[in-house]
Amino acid sequence: MSDLVVRAEGLRKRFGKTQALDGVDLAMRRGTVLGVLGPNGAGKTTAVRVLATLLRPDAGMAEVAGIDVLKQPQRVRRRIGLTGQYASVDEDLTGTQNLVLIGQLLDLTTRDARKRAVELLEWFDLSEAAARPAKTYSGGMRRRLDLAASLVGHPEVIFLDEPTTGLDPAKREDMWGVVRTQIAQGSSVLLTTQYLDEADALADEIAVINHGKVIAFDTPNGLKRRVGGLTLRVRPSDPARIGDALKVLDAVAAPGTNASLDTAAGARAGAVAVPVAADTAIDEALPALRRAGVEFTELGLHLPSLDEVFHALTEEKTESKKESELV
Template identity: 65%
Template sequence: MSLAFQAEGLVKRFGKTTALAGIDLAAEQGSVLGVLGPNGAGKTTAVRILATLLRPDSGRATVGGHDVVKDAGAVRRLIGLTGQYASVDEDLTGTQNLVLIGELLDLRRRDAKVRAAELLDWFDLTEAANRPAKTYSGGMRRRLDLAASLVGRPAVIYLDEPTTGLDPAKREDMWGVVRSLVGDGSTVLLTTQYLDEADALADEISVIDHGKVIAHGTPAQLKQIAGGQTILVRPTDPARLAEVSGILAAVAQREPESPGRGVLTVPIDDDRAFPTVVRRIEEAGIGVMELSLRLPSLDEVFFTLTGKPATAEVAA
């Protein structure tokens, strides 16, 4: 196992505010670490330390084995950073922005132009390539910003809330980009306040709150913390709902609920319950349109861990 980056006991204070109160983060090469937490939890501070933009008050962090404080130059050769606000130069065109980064990464001007064109094409910005970035929409700016962080083909990519403020379709696009980056062997640190986003992209998730990691694990492990799985059944023929309800009640030993028309759900504690339900429904000859075992959402996980809903914290 080799770690792409590792942070141990990071502490950072700004005046009287403690942004990080001793945080540990690590990700294996080629994986996605999701750092999940509400606004003000310390996500951005942690990213800025790992990106050599901030020095920790105590603790240490390495990227590719290089210390972020003592060997910042080596770290900068490995990383790409995309902030939560798009840090592109508004007066420069899309091409000029990317060529500049390429030149600063020691590409020859010709190669920098080729790389810029490649990235603009990948991010659907070719048509806007020669317009100043200030004429771009929010989503386009975000894409240009991400493209700028990929010019040097970084081994480790920090995505600090890459989809905050994007509409759902654009979010899906961004998720596709993240998946293809990992497919190419890069390691990604993704911070997000969206629980479904961490669930969809991350191999492992560190949940942080008030500058501390309050839980760490795979998405599935975290969901188990919140306990309980739920079976959902939607029979093809709504007339047979009562029969399904009887089967579920018998297996789960509790009354099913109906969250929507023609759908029944029941929480279960036993791993063997789901196969039993499947078998009995089949034996009864009931056709189903939908039959699933659902883990609890990460919203529920967050609530279990902190005792308060994540959304309430975000609003604060």
């Protein structure tokens, strides 16, 4: 059995003059979360719709759970769960009826479908509203019902297209718990999201899409190292010792770099920072600071945030596209 539960190569899709997918390659390992990031209009949802058999590409191939999505879409649909960007429940049915209906469509017995509905409604904190029509639900409640619907059949592969849009912070974290539970139970999850902290918290690997192309693919930490590398940051207890801290960090800096004042906003202002080649730099800096008599309130290694990575990658790609259009 292949380690890859999702594989796509050279996916292309055009809508009129818009090239939504321009040769997208994706790979997701079994039992992991693949985060797919990109600006609005980058092609994320189009890629998900192709993989979920809702849209045929103009070119390329894709397999989900080892099944060709173009040749055997019905088999694929029985192995997946999908939550789109917008809740798609039947508003005239109750929460329970929505989930039971989906279970019956998946060939569960009525008894098993009801049992699964009760389990999911409790899981998503919807038990008290189970007997109410979905049209009486708030936007967040409908979203949670939609998420529950995607899990009725215990899918092997789950596609979550911006699943926490419209949820408050507490419910977002609840959803993160749902994703982790699904992975622990043997599912694999492809997650698109606009929340970079969400991708950082959940994804084992991340694909960044821009202008219909995958422009980067790596683990979250791999992307961070690729864009900015490690930085060692120190904030002296006494601001007057900044100069001494600079001298210490200069001694452990990566070749060709120097320590500098960290003028970032907030609590880090007034610190000093230096790019370092490896995490062992902190082992050199700590005794050197003590020898110099520099006390500190912060000493740590930092990678760029995923926000910084995302903006660096997408802005670089946008600039490259503009330059190519001028040639």
